Amino acid sequence: MSNLKSDEFVSDPRIQKARELVLEALSDHQAKLTRIADADPDTADHYDALIDQFKQARGNPLFYPYIGSGFGNGTLVELKDGSVKYDMISGIGVHIMGHSNKQLLASSFDAMLGDTIMQGNLQQNAESLELMQRFIRLAAKNGAKIEHCFLSTSGATANENALKIAMQKNAPASRVLAFEHCFMGRTLALASLTDKDAYRVGLPKTVDVDYIPFYDANDHLGSIRRAVKALETCIQRYPKKHALMCFEMIQGEGGYYPGHHDFFYALMMILKQHHIAVFVDEIQSFGRTENAFAFQTFKLDKFIDILCVGKMTQVCATLFVDEYQWKPGLISQTFTGATASIYAANTILAELENGDYFGEHGRNMQIAQVFASEFDAMNERHPGMISGPYGYGIMIAFTAYDGSLDMTKKAIHALYKNGVIAFVAGKDPYRMRFLPSAAVITDDDIKNVCEILERTLLDIHEEANKED
Ligand SMILES: Cc1ncc(COP(=O)(O)O)c(C=O)c1O
CATH class of the missing domain: 3.90.1150.10 (Aspartate Aminotransferase, domain 1)
Known part of the structure; x- marks a missing residue:
C-alpha cells in the first residue's frame, strides 16, 4: 500500500465523482x-x-x-x-484521437491533479519515465537497437537534438546528407536542411548539406541507381566529413511521396560502411502506416541509429542507440512537455499499442x-x-x-x-x-x-x- 499523499488525493471520492461528472457532461453535449x-x-x-x-x-x-x-x-x-x-x-x-476525445479528457483531468503544469529536464514525474519507456519499447519492437529517449516540446527541437547527437559522436564530421524536397523543421539549422527556398529567405547557411534525389516509384531501379551514385559521389568528394543522413520514409511537406525498402536499404548499407549515422525523421509518419514507425513498415530496423517523433505523440522525442549516447551538457531544455501532454501521449501510445491500427x-x-x-x-x-x-x-x-x-x-x-x-x-x-x-x-x-x-x-x- 502506498503512503503517498498524491495517491490519497487522486483517489479521494470527491475527485473521482468530479471526474465522472465531467465525462458524463462531455457525452451529453457531444450528442448535440x-x-x-x-x-x-x-x-x-x-x-x-x-x-x-x-x-x-x-x-x-x-x-x-x-x-x-x-x-x-x-x-x-x-x-x-x-x-x-x-x-x-x-x-x-496532431489530433489522432479527434476533437474533445473522452479518453484524452480523462487523461487531462488526471494531469490537472498533478502538482505542476509543465515538466522539465530537472524535475520530472513518473509519467515521463513511463512515456520514454513506451517510445523505446515501440521503436525496438522489431529489432531496432534503440535504447534511449529524450523528450522535447517540438518536432524541430527533437530534430535539432538528433543533429547534435550525431555530430558530437561523429565529430569532426559535420556535413549532413538529406533528400531533395525534404522537410525537417524551421530552426536556423533546420532551415538550412529543409529543401525549400522560401523557408530560408534572408537566413544564413548554418549547416553544409548534400542533397540526394528521392525515390521515384515510376522508375524503381533508375531512382535507386541515381541516389546510390549521388551518395557515393558526395562521400568521395568529402571523405569522412558526413555526420549523418536524414531520412523521411514518406516525404510529407514535399508532397506525400513514399520511399521503398530497396531504395532505403541500398543507401543505408553505404552509410553503415562509412560510419555515417542513419537518422529517421518520423515526426509526420509515426503511427500512420502498418506499424507504429514507417521504418518498421519498410523493414529497416537494423539500420536505425537515431529517430524522432512528434505531432500525434503530443510530446516530441529523440530516440537513439547506445552508441550515440551524448556527453552531459549537449542537450537539455527547461520543458519536456506539459503534464497534460505527457498524460495524453501515454494514453495515445497505449491506444496505438493495444488497438487495431496496424x-x-x-x-x-x-x-x-x-x-x-x-x-x-x-x-x-x-x-x-x-x-x-x-x-x-x-x-x-x-x-x-x-x-x-x-x-x-x-x-x-x-x-x-x-x-x-x-x-x-x-x-x-x-x-x-x-x-x-x-x-x-x-x-x-x-x-x-x-x-x-x-x-x-x-x-x-x-x-x-x-x-x-
Ligand atoms: C517530417 C517533419 N519533420 C519535422 C517537422 C517539424 O515539426 P514541428 O513543426 O513540431 O517543429 C515536421 C512538421 O511538419 C515534419 O513534418
Whole structure:
C-alpha cells in the first residue's frame, strides 16, 4: 500500500465523482454535435474582427479564418463563428484521437491533479519515465537497437537534438546528407536542411548539406541507381566529413511521396560502411502506416541509429542507440512537455499499442482503402477530376484537376468553406492532403467528406468554364 499523499488525493471520492461528472457532461453535449453546420450569420462581424486581431497579433494573416471554439466530436470541430467542419488535417497530424476525445479528457483531468503544469529536464514525474519507456519499447519492437529517449516540446527541437547527437559522436564530421524536397523543421539549422527556398529567405547557411534525389516509384531501379551514385559521389568528394543522413520514409511537406525498402536499404548499407549515422525523421509518419514507425513498415530496423517523433505523440522525442549516447551538457531544455501532454501521449501510445491500427488490414490501411475507392468512384463519374490517393496509409494526398497552384488554392479554400479542412503539400503538381484522426473517423465520415469534395471540385470546374 502506498503512503503517498498524491495517491490519497487522486483517489479521494470527491475527485473521482468530479471526474465522472465531467465525462458524463462531455457525452451529453457531444450528442448535440453530429454534423457540419454553417456559421451563425449573427456572429459574422465579431468573427471577422477576431480574425483581423489574430492577423495583427501574429504579424501575419492566418491560412484559414479558423478560430476554434474548443469543442468538437470526433472528426467534427466547432468554430467560434458557430460553424462545424470535418477536420481532415487535425492540426497537421496532431489530433489522432479527434476533437474533445473522452479518453484524452480523462487523461487531462488526471494531469490537472498533478502538482505542476509543465515538466522539465530537472524535475520530472513518473509519467515521463513511463512515456520514454513506451517510445523505446515501440521503436525496438522489431529489432531496432534503440535504447534511449529524450523528450522535447517540438518536432524541430527533437530534430535539432538528433543533429547534435550525431555530430558530437561523429565529430569532426559535420556535413549532413538529406533528400531533395525534404522537410525537417524551421530552426536556423533546420532551415538550412529543409529543401525549400522560401523557408530560408534572408537566413544564413548554418549547416553544409548534400542533397540526394528521392525515390521515384515510376522508375524503381533508375531512382535507386541515381541516389546510390549521388551518395557515393558526395562521400568521395568529402571523405569522412558526413555526420549523418536524414531520412523521411514518406516525404510529407514535399508532397506525400513514399520511399521503398530497396531504395532505403541500398543507401543505408553505404552509410553503415562509412560510419555515417542513419537518422529517421518520423515526426509526420509515426503511427500512420502498418506499424507504429514507417521504418518498421519498410523493414529497416537494423539500420536505425537515431529517430524522432512528434505531432500525434503530443510530446516530441529523440530516440537513439547506445552508441550515440551524448556527453552531459549537449542537450537539455527547461520543458519536456506539459503534464497534460505527457498524460495524453501515454494514453495515445497505449491506444496505438493495444488497438487495431496496424497490420495489412488494420484500421490505418482500411481508412486508406475507403478513401481510395471513393476517389476511384469520383474519377469514374468525372474523369480527370482527381488523382490519387498518394502518400501511404493515413498520410493521404490527392491532386485536384491539373494540380496547378491556382487550382489547388481555389479548391482548398472552397473545400474549407463547404465544411472540410484540408491542407496543401508538394509542388508541381501541388497536392491536397488529409491527415485523418484514425481513432475516430468512421467510413461514413469519409463518404461525407468525399461527397463534399466532389461537389466542391465540380463547382470550381463549372466556375472556371464560365470564366473561359
Ligand atoms: C517530417 C517533419 N519533420 C519535422 C517537422 C517539424 O515539426 P514541428 O513543426 O513540431 O517543429 C515536421 C512538421 O511538419 C515534419 O513534418
